[in-house]
Amino acid sequence: MAKEWTDEELRAAVDAYRSMMDREARGEKYSKLQIYQDLSRRFGRSVKAFEYRMQNISAVLQENNDAWLAGLKPAVNVGANVRSRLTGLLGHPDRMILPGAASVVSYKEKLPAIREWLIETARHKGMVTYGDIMQAFGIDRFSLRHGMDLLGHQAVNLGEPVLTALIVNKKTKRCSAGLEKEFGVLDDGAERQRLYDFWRARDRTEVNDVDAGDSLEAKAAKFVSVEVRPDQATFRRRVFLASGGRCVISGCDLLRALDAAHRKGRNWRLGHNSAEDGYLLRKDLHALYDSGLLRITDDGVVEFEPLAMPHYKQFAGLKITIPPQQQGFCGKERT
Secondary structure, eight states: OOOOOOHHHHHHHHHHHHHHHHHHHHTOOOOHHHHHHHHHHHHOOOHHHHHHHHHHHHHHHHHTTOOOOTTOOOOOOOOHHHHHHHHHHHOOTTEEEOTTOSSEEEGGGGHHHHHHHHHHHHHTTOOEEHHHHHHHHTOOHHHHHHHHHHHHHHHHHTTOOOGGGGEEOTTTOOOOTHHHHHHOOSOHHHHHHHHHHHHHTSOOOOOOOOOTTOOHHHHHHHHHTTOOSHHHHHHHHHHHHHTTTSOTTTOOOOGGGEEEEEOTTOOGGGTOOSGGGEEEEEHHHHHHHHHTSEEEOTTOBEEEOTTTHHHHGGGTTEEEEOOOTTSOOOEEEEO
């Protein structure tokens, strides 16, 4: 008689399934077989057992009208006990756990900022991929699927073209079948052109003011929405979170006054877009840094050229410390 699957085994299978979906969205190459083999070695079950369990996960997703992974055709013979446990592990589509975070954050908090970002993308006649949104706003594939539905219906209710027609597959540059199924859009290219025409004819929106009760992640989403280019949006989010949403020199946390600045010697074109590649700075301090009137030494000491010193002497000699991502505000001490 086959041994019953433990919660740990099912959780590992679901985590692996999510990871494969995320890689698909980012257009990354990976081996399903290798993943099954890793799980097999970890838990002592056969490779075929894990492959079939992945197909069971596809079946549960299909039953809930969620997207499932291509190449893992739903196997509906799940079993009532396993089905209920998989449903629980795959559930709560409106909630997500951030890596390294202790709290649960609703992806719905980020939808207004994602909408603004997509609108600016339309004004620039651009497109974004599923992976772009996932990285820039820190949401998973399952949350993105539900968020796209909400944003699409919001646009329709406002009499606008379907905003989610801007979100395409990295390889095909086409929208998913859900655009036709959910909104009756047969030609995604034509819908994008409608979006370009519609939003270029309207006034630009600005970043929403931050509410006092906004979480750090919600503030980060609003900060990201200013930048249209996907790689820069991802960079802004990482730097914002790593700095606790405050300028590393002045401590300013006013969203509209902040910028993510690349450190000297770092270049976004070369892929230098991690949190360690930048500083969160107040806009005037960013301008001074770019012009060379402000320097941050290798050990984090803030220095000013004589021309700027009379106006910024209160910050001269500060030593900045950038904490790990999600670990709170940055500290400053005078040397």
